[in-house]
Amino acid sequence: MRSVRALMTLRALRIAGIKIFLRAYVIEGRCFAKLAHALNSRQAMQPVTSPQPTPDIFSPEFLLRGQDLQRLILMMLKGGLGKKARDEVGETAARFVANSAAGYGLIVDESQLSQTGQKTIAALRHAGCAYIKNMFSPAEIDEILAYLNDKPVRYFNNGHDGAAGESRALIESLPTNTRFGYYLEPDICGYPLFYRAVHDVDLVHTVAAYLQTPPTISTVSLWWSFPSEVPTGGMQLFHHDRGDFRSCNLFVYLTDVSATSGPHAFVKHTQNFAILTEWAKARFVNDPISLNNFWVWMENHRKGDKEVYSFFPQNQLEVFTGPRGTSFLEDTRGLHKGTPPEVEARLAFEIVFSTLPKYNETHTLLSRAELGSAVTGPPDSNSLDPLVRYATRLIYR
Numbered sequence: 001m002r003s004v005r006a007l008m009t010l011r012a013l014r015i016a017g018i019k020i021f022l023r024a025y026v027i028e029g030r031c032f033a034k035l036a037h038a039l040n041s042r043q044a045m046q047p048v049t050s051p052q053p054t055p056d057i058f059s060p061e062f063l064l065r066g067q068d069l070q071r072l073i074l075m076m077l078k079g080g081l082g083k084k085a086r087d088e089v090g091e092t093a094a095r096f097v098a099n100s101a102a103g104y105g106l107i108v109d110e111s112q113l114s115q116t117g118q119k120t121i122a123a124l125r126h127a128g129c130a131y132i133k134n135m136f137s138p139a140e141i142d143e144i145l146a147y148l149n150d151k152p153v154r155y156f157n158n159g160h161d162g163a164a165g166e167s168r169a170l171i172e173s174l175p176t177n178t179r180f181g182y183y184l185e186p187d188i189c190g191y192p193l194f195y196r197a198v199h200d201v202d203l204v205h206t207v208a209a210y211l212q213t214p215p216t217i218s219t220v221s222l223w224w225s226f227p228s229e230v231p232t233g234g235m236q237l238f239h240h241d242r243g244d245f246r247s248c249n250l251f252v253y254l255t256d257v258s259a260t261s262g263p264h265a266f267v268k269h270t271q272n273f274a275i276l277t278e279w280a281k282a283r284f285v286n287d288p289i290s291l292n293n294f295w296v297w298m299e300n301h302r303k304g305d306k307e308v309y310s311f312f313p314q315n316q317l318e319v320f321t322g323p324r325g326t327s328f329l330e331d332t333r334g335l336h337k338g339t340p341p342e343v344e345a346r347l348a349f350e351i352v353f354s355t356l357p358k359y360n361e362t363h364t365l366l367s368r369a370e371l372g373s374a375v376t377g378p379p380d381s382n383s384l385d386p387l388v389r390y391a392t393r394l395i396y397r
Contacts, residue, residue: 090246
């Protein structure tokens with residue numbers, strides 16, 4: 001039998017999901033026909049995980065299970081809602097999480113940030129991205145690279161995406177034209193320097209202030225991008241992330257990154273619907289047809305360079321180059337991409353902070369006690385900051 005706590009949690013999730021869903025559709029001004037169309041659309045449902053066994057449609061359990069709510073949220077993220085509605089749902093979700101956490105004494109207090117943190121928040125709110133202090137020193141990066149020597153990476157068998165399956169190999173054994181090589185999460189999160197970054201108190205508190213809610217670390221990644229003759233696609237095309245309604249990502253270069261080694265690129269002021277609306281009104285003044293075409297185009301998930309540059313001026317594009325260690329935060333609701341490397345390979349570390357957990361992500365939960373002080377630091381460092389403990393709960397226990 002389910003425990004009382006489990007039932008209460010499930011009920012709270014159902015209520016939250018209904019509130020978020022209804023608020024989004026009221027704000028968007030759409031009727032239930034929109035939902036019916038999305039539910040019957042193969043395209044809208046494709047991002048949802050493989051079909052799960054379902055109870056009989058006449059069973060009391062139908063649409064009352066946790067995975068039903070998760071599938072609804074994924075559909076809303078991946079094509080069921082427009083940008084305006086996604087942003088509004090993000091605000092609602094942030095308030096829901098913040099209020100829920102506050103009931104346990106977990107409070108986000110922006111006034112406690114350092115002056116540096118305040119400047120970072122201001123830059124994120126204005127442009128959608130901000131350089132921050134380097135997360136690792138050059139000597140520490142040397143240690144990281146040495147550690148990775150015998151660690152395998154996941155790579156896609158067709159060089160680009162997972163359509164043909166994936167395999168694992170050491171970097172020196174990768175097939176020709178492989179575009180990406182991803183290290184395994186346990187190898188990343190079980191290493192002291194990455195553990196330190198994930199548990200960085202200033203970082204977590206800064207992101208919490210930006211998201212206006214306690215954040216969840218949904219993804220910790222470390223991957224190579226290689227020069228390749230495989231056609232460009234996926235994350236190397238301009239896109240806006242739809243992993244959550246409101247999120248903020250940390251990127252750290254572990255190799256020197258120039259214009260020819262795959263720099264990350266971001267279109268400033270595209271992260272927030274309200275900011276983008278003001279920009280669009282000024283850009284397409286007295287031209288309602290072009291304005292409408294722009295909003296229709298913005299809903300395309302992947303966008304070619306020529307299309308992006310036809311709408312946005314060059315000075316609105318932030319291309320992140322710099323020596324290894326270069327670190328920056330970004331609201332990836334805005335348009336961004338990883339530029340395909342032309343000459344040198346690029347190694348990047350990333351932490352994705354989200355408002356809700358990513359329901360299509362799974363993790364191997366690591367025990368801090370089993371990792372030991374060699375990873376987690378001296379015993380007295382294990383008294384975790386509450387926001388950090390909350391943020392890391394999907395990865396560490």
